[in-house]
Amino acid sequence: MAEKPKLSIYWASSCGGCEIAVVNLHEKILEVDRSFDLVFCPCLLDTKKSDVEALPEGSLALTLFNGAIRTAENEEMAHLLRRKSRLLVAFGSCAAEGCIPALSNLHSKEDHFRRVYREGPSTVNPAGVVPAPLTRVPEGELRLPALFKRVKRLEDAVEVDYTIPGCPPESHQIWNVVSAVISGAPLPPQGSVLGAGHSTVCEECRRQKDNKKITRLRRSYELIPEGNSCLLEQGLLCMGVATRDGCGALCPQVNMPCTGCYGPPEGARDQGAQMAAALASVLDLGGYRGLSEEETARRADAVLEAIPDYAGAFYKYSLAGSVLRGGRP
Ligand code: SF4
Numbered sequence: 001m002a003e004k005p006k007l008s009i010y011w012a013s014s015c016g017g018c019e020i021a022v023v024n025l026h027e028k029i030l031e032v033d034r035s036f037d038l039v040f041c042p043c044l045l046d047t048k049k050s051d052v053e054a055l056p057e058g059s060l061a062l063t064l065f066n067g068a069i070r071t072a073e074n075e076e077m078a079h080l081l082r083r084k085s086r087l088l089v090a091f092g093s094c095a096a097e098g099c100i101p102a103l104s105n106l107h108s109k110e111d112h113f114r115r116v117y118r119e120g121p122s123t124v125n126p127a128g129v130v131p132a133p134l135t136r137v138p139e140g141e142l143r144l145p146a147l148f149k150r151v152k153r154l155e156d157a158v159e160v161d162y163t164i165p166g167c168p169p170e171s172h173q174i175w176n177v178v179s180a181v182i183s184g185a186p187l188p189p190q191g192s193v194l195g196a197g198h199s200t201v202c203e204e205c206r207r208q209k210d211n212k213k214i215t216r217l218r219r220s221y222e223l224i225p226e227g228n229s230c231l232l233e234q235g236l237l238c239m240g241v242a243t244r245d246g247c248g249a250l251c252p253q254v255n256m257p258c259t260g261c262y263g264p265p266e267g268a269r270d271q272g273a274q275m276a277a278a279l280a281s282v283l284d285l286g287g288y289r290g291l292s293e294e295e296t297a298r299r300a301d302a303v304l305e306a307i308p309d310y311a312g313a314f315y316k317y318s319l320a321g322s323v324l325r326g327g328r329p
């Protein structure tokens, strides 16, 4: 029997949701198994890094790499899997844009260590011990991968062939990409985004848009959306206008605003800036004429009060890939 092409699925700094999205292929997972030999997947298999190191260069047909690059180990694995893979895909929002882990770029490593290992409400650490790459103990040396100062995208570490966005990517979109690889059909040019569209979530959202102005924003728990009208026009911060399509506008269909997990749409460099611009165009501050600069700012602040955390709202998924990037390299 001919040898099957080899597949690997790796997680770096991630939550495991991308692996669950693969399992959510349901019975199609059997087709994946028929078509590929899954040789490396720390979440599911017991093969080790040394097994990957022993493979000839370029022998993995496809690697789906999820998770951001946060530690020296993440980066080492990115280089190893790049060398061994013919197709390396940034799989999911963490690998593509940094996602939630990259929000930590707004604070220093020292701040994180202090908060997590010394000041946490359930932490008891009178000696103030924090993790270190090397610790000497009577029994020998303990080593941990070094934590980087800032979280990076996969493409900041190695060359990436394709990106599949989403937190996590929608399973039907994963299948679209995997089945295209299985069929041997020509893939789009290197560097393309796969398993998503080229427009915005608003374009695929079936809610009614009336171009209404909004006088106040409200948080999701404050409002049960009415009927089928646009959530942004009802005052909920829906990121659909600044988010790539491809999920089928899942969240707005169930009365939840889009939080932006498919990242910026085609051609948009900065998802947060795009959303801020869109928001400015629908906010009604009660007229600008005759208002002092201070009064305009006061009214804008009053409307924006419903956003308790600007970075978490506008850059929840895309900070590492944004113009701000969040912290210095
Ligand atoms: S802002 Fe949200 S609810 Fe409104 S059309 Fe866009 S995706 Fe749909």
Ligand code: SF4
Binding pocket: 167, 201, 243, 244, 247, 248, 249, 250, 251, 252, 257, 258, 259, 260, 261, 262, 263
């Ligand atoms: S609607 Fe927005 S947050 Fe929800 S799955 Fe789609 S892109 Fe992600």
